[in-house]
Amino acid sequence: MEKVFWDCPDFSLSQTLECGQCFRYQKEEDDCYTVICGQRVVTLGQEGGSIVFYGGGDIPFWKGYFDGDRSYGEIKQRLCNDDPIMAEAVSFAPGIRILRQEFFEMLISFILSQNNHIPRIRGLIQRLCREYGMPVKGDFYSFPTPIQLSHVSEEAYRSIGCGFRSRYMVDAVDKVLAGGFSTEELEKLSTDALRQRLMSICGVGQKVADCILLFSFGRYEVFPTDVWINRVFSHVYCAGEKLSPKELQKSAAERFGEDAGFAQQYLFHYGRKMKIGKE
DNA sequence: ATCCAGGATCTCC
DNA sequence: GGAGATCATGGA
Numbered sequence: 001m002e003k004v005f006w007d008c009p010d011f012s013l014s015q016t017l018e019c020g021q022c023f024r025y026q027k028e029e030d031d032c033y034t035v036i037c038g039q040r041v042v043t044l045g046q047e048g049g050s051i052v053f054y055g056g057g058d059i060p061f062w063k064g065y066f067d068g069d070r071s072y073g074e075i076k077q078r079l080c081n082d083d084p085i086m087a088e089a090v091s092f093a094p095g096i097r098i099l100r101q102e103f104f105e106m107l108i109s110f111i112l113s114q115n116n117h118i119p120r121i122r123g124l125i126q127r128l129c130r131e132y133g134m135p136v137k138g139d140f141y142s143f144p145t146p147i148q149l150s151h152v153s154e155e156a157y158r159s160i161g162c163g164f165r166s167r168y169m170v171d172a173v174d175k176v177l178a179g180g181f182s183t184e185e186l187e188k189l190s191t192d193a194l195r196q197r198l199m200s201i202c203g204v205g206q207k208v209a210d211c212i213l214l215f216s217f218g219r220y221e222v223f224p225t226d227v228w229i230n231r232v233f234s235h236v237y238c239a240g241e242k243l244s245p246k247e248l249q250k251s252a253a254e255r256f257g258e259d260a261g262f263a264q265q266y267l268f269h270y271g272r273k274m275k276i277g278k279e
Numbered sequence: 280a281t282c283c284a285g286g287a288t289c290t291c292c
Numbered sequence: 293g294g295a296g297a298t299c300a301t302g303g304a
Contacts, residue, residue: 021285116285121285123303
């Protein structure tokens, strides 16, 4: 099989895919991963510092997906300078990069994420794709488009396990199909305006909106604040004192500035894996 | 088994 | 505008 090598610094395939930002990958043998985005599917591995594409595919697209042009070395240096705690979080998973994922996938995925475990979110999305997406390759299905979901009822979402989130799903698809939610239109908006637009969808609060801002629109200054980041942040920066989400975001903005989104992902992954602040 | 999850909403004051 | 209950489900 054709192998194409890509030397991308500060990049670990496993850390980037498994740090919680992405739900559409599957681990294969020999530490390879199959990743799906839209209609595209690719199998990748890592040999030393090089990423290996197996079987070609749209390599320029995937380099963009993995944010290949950004210097994460500089970001990490800014974050870790004079911050030993962040240095520890970064050294725990120095190969995390923030993926550039598709808007509608992120919208639906993070609506389904609320009050839910990551393993279960993945299962939900897998069922959604199997049920309403198109077969792409083997057992992999594309993420359903808004049109493919346009006829799906609340009861149908309930039957695949979406639970109380089912009515949010219907509202999200309806609003996207009604217009004003194309990627081209949305990416012109300021971060605050875009957040407000996203939050006009029922079931999208600030946290879900911020995940979409960070993982789909590259708004790297946002700091998605969930239960984990709450625990970690209060534990490592506030001597265990809990802050309100508003206070926490203000503090994170002062501390990390334009790099807050990157900081969030390093901290989130570190805190979740180390169970920091639990028990 | 029973707890809890990458929260949002509704209701109450 | 903030605190508290409620929401479905299944992985751990």
